[in-house]
Amino acid sequence: MRLWKRIAMRWFQFRDEVGGLIRGFQVLIVNLALIGKLRPVGLEPITVIVDSWREATILRLLWITQLLPRHKILVVRRACDLHLPIQSNFGGESLLIVTSRAFTKHYHLLASLRHQRRLVVL
Amino acid sequence: MKFIKKSARSGPKVSLILLDWSVRESFHLLHYLSKQDVDRDLFEVIIIEYYSRVSDAIRPFEDQVDSWLLLEMPEDCYYHKHLMYNAGIVAAQGDICVICDSDAMVKPGFIRSIITEFENHPNTVLHIDQFRNARKDLYPFCYPDFSEVTGRGCINNVGGKTRGVVDDKDPIHNRNYGACMCARRDDLIAIGGADEHIDYLGHICGPYDMTFRLVNSGHREIWHQTEFMYHTWHPGQDGEDNYLGPHDGRHMSTTALDALISGRTMPLEENESIKNLRLATDLAQGVEAFRIATTHFISWQKDNIRKGKQWVAGNSSRKIWHGFVVDQTADGFVAYPRFLEHPDFSKFQDQFEIHASTEVDLHERLDDSIPFRWRLVFPVVTLLTYVSRALGLTSLYLQRRWGRLTHEAYT
Numbered sequence: 001m002r003l004w005k006r007i008a009m010r011w012f013q014f015r016d017e018v019g020g021l022i023r024g025f026q027v028l029i030v031n032l033a034l035i036g037k038l039r040p041v042g043l044e045p046i047t048v049i050v051d052s053w054r055e056a057t058i059l060r061l062l063w064i065t066q067l068l069p070r071h072k073i074l075v076v077r078r079a080c081d082l083h084l085p086i087q088s089n090f091g092g093e094s095l096l097i098v099t100s101r102a103f104t105k106h107y108h109l110l111a112s113l114r115h116q117r118r119l120v121v122l
Numbered sequence: 123m124k125f126i127k128k129s130a131r132s133g134p135k136v137s138l139i140l141l142d143w144s145v146r147e148s149f150h151l152l153h154y155l156s157k158q159d160v161d162r163d164l165f166e167v168i169i170i171e172y173y174s175r176v177s178d179a180i181r182p183f184e185d186q187v188d189s190w191l192l193l194e195m196p197e198d199c200y201y202h203k204h205l206m207y208n209a210g211i212v213a214a215q216g217d218i219c220v221i222c223d224s225d226a227m228v229k230p231g232f233i234r235s236i237i238t239e240f241e242n243h244p245n246t247v248l249h250i251d252q253f254r255n256a257r258k259d260l261y262p263f264c265y266p267d268f269s270e271v272t273g274r275g276c277i278n279n280v281g282g283k284t285r286g287v288v289d290d291k292d293p294i295h296n297r298n299y300g301a302c303m304c305a306r307r308d309d310l311i312a313i314g315g316a317d318e319h320i321d322y323l324g325h326i327c328g329p330y331d332m333t334f335r336l337v338n339s340g341h342r343e344i345w346h347q348t349e350f351m352y353h354t355w356h357p358g359q360d361g362e363d364n365y366l367g368p369h370d371g372r373h374m375s376t377t378a379l380d381a382l383i384s385g386r387t388m389p390l391e392e393n394e395s396i397k398n399l400r401l402a403t404d405l406a407q408g409v410e411a412f413r414i415a416t417t418h419f420i421s422w423q424k425d426n427i428r429k430g431k432q433w434v435a436g437n438s439s440r441k442i443w444h445g446f447v448v449d450q451t452a453d454g455f456v457a458y459p460r461f462l463e464h465p466d467f468s469k470f471q472d473q474f475e476i477h478a479s480t481e482v483d484l485h486e487r488l489d490d491s492i493p494f495r496w497r498l499v500f501p502v503v504t505l506l507t508y509v510s511r512a513l514g515l516t517s518l519y520l521q522r523r524w525g526r527l528t529h530e531a532y533t
Binding site for chain 1: 337
């Protein structure tokens, strides 16, 4: 393959991948904010499962600036990090919100959780 | 549709479905299937050709082929692998359908492993990963030894297993979902077979569409830990210059991922013959009556999916706008936040759903409904994501270069 074609392919790959990341993160922000509106303060906590420290940092910043409701963040980089949230006694009645990217990466662990816990995939 | 050959094998357990769309140069899998350590009557081989070509590459192994079907799609129609999967499922006589690469190598225990796995775990969908070798001197295929494929030039050998199988960070991208997928025929029919939606036209497709929907319907996905396929380099293996449907940037169909996320089990567009089998009507017709929707002949036409000189991705079934899911309905368009799909929140549907007659109107209404400070956040997030991702990829590239340099220095 010619060099320019390879460069173009890599660029499209980068653009599409980052575009998907951004769209997914927008969905998370908007949905979290709307869920926050629906849920009065003091109700069961929200736990958000994301797959990158970047997303976790931005979410914390948005919470500090009071754009998002209070929530706990779990960063799942590897399947073993999910050991805790998939335990039946984890977080009691907390609402688990998982990004679609984190869900699809570890769906073999999370798919069954959908029927057992209050799990929202965004 | 035309049969070159029709299976005379009675009661096979496994049906291997191999595809071609007038592109395959080699069907050497058939050579390795002739060396299996199980009774030959336990499996059948079905070849599905999308167009009308009678491939010369199959001729040397013709004795291994049980059914050979030409779908005779018009030459001006782009290829859709899912249509071929459905034809294979309808034609299959075996209890287990295996959709796999026809230009890969397998060891003599390949079929036995599949049968054993389904005997031990009946309610599963089984995948077998593939070792890939990038050496160009192995092309044209020269029947290398298995150790040669896993040795020098192998891009995913990690201690005798494929990188995808041992990976726990991003298995969905590191495993080869298209290499080999095995599922019970009845289970495939129960989920409506492969999805014939236009999103899967061309290179962005695969049996994982069915895997995800089988998982949603309660099946367990298993990746074989000891059995693998072995693939050597050939030109055009990455789908270069192919039409690409909507994907996540790493050639994984976003429509299939969306099915996984939403828990959908049925296809967006079901094949009529599969539907007849699912509803147990028209059973007597058999594969001769495999039906191809006439609308496909128009919507899959190359001219309709090519604008100017470029292939333009088909309209995704679902779009995202400002974090809202945008769906097309009979009355127009509807946008809603994704959490409404959860049963606990569905009662808030009226509160959050936004309707409009056109997509442009809907975007305007969405712009108005979203608070200004949120809209300010979006470009910041976009910038941060681009910068951090670019930095991440640069550091990964430098790490790899450094690793290569130090490796060369030591050796």
